[in-house]
Amino acid sequence: MTAWRCSVCGYVHRGPEPPEGCPVCGVPRSEFEPHAEPVPTPRPPAVRRWRCTVCGYVHEGPEPPGECPVCGVGPELFEPAPEPAAPAAPAPARRVVIVGAGIAGVAAAEAVRKAAPDSSFPRRPTSPTSAST
Numbered sequence: 001m002t003a004w005r006c007s008v009c010g011y012v013h014r015g016p017e018p019p020e021g022c023p024v025c026g027v028p029r030s031e032f033e034p035h036a037e038p039v040p041t042p043r044p045p046a047v048r049r050w051r052c053t054v055c056g057y058v059h060e061g062p063e064p065p066g067e068c069p070v071c072g073v074g075p076e077l078f079e080p081a082p083e084p085a086a087p088a089a090p091a092p093a094r095r096v097v098i099v100g101a102g103i104a105g106v107a108a109a110e111a112v113r114k115a116a117p118d119s120s121f122p123r124r125p126t127s128p129t130s131a132s133t
Helices: 103-115
Strands: 003-006 012-014 032-035 049-052 058-060 078-080
Touching: none
Parallel strands: none
Antiparallel strands: 003 012, 003 032, 049 058, 049 078
């Protein structure tokens, strides 16, 4: 996805074209420039479990043991063992309240929408409501 950065306040807009105006500082579209967002590089997970290829013993630790306590083979006959799968539970929908309407509030709302699209944002009434009698 293309991103555009406001050269005045730093707001980042994601979309095929820059917005008509910056929602934070109000400058026109001409003040936006293309923005290349950094791509996170995933780190390989650290091995924490090792399985003996001879007897199946599973060792917990950052490295295989010096000797298998069951069959006595050396560390060269151990291989990384997969982590046991945790049961997946559906995440409940979240209600998020963001206080503030500046760049931090806009960025927080975008981050929440990206991380948890099913979240809801309760809206504050624009005018006071009176109780009916």
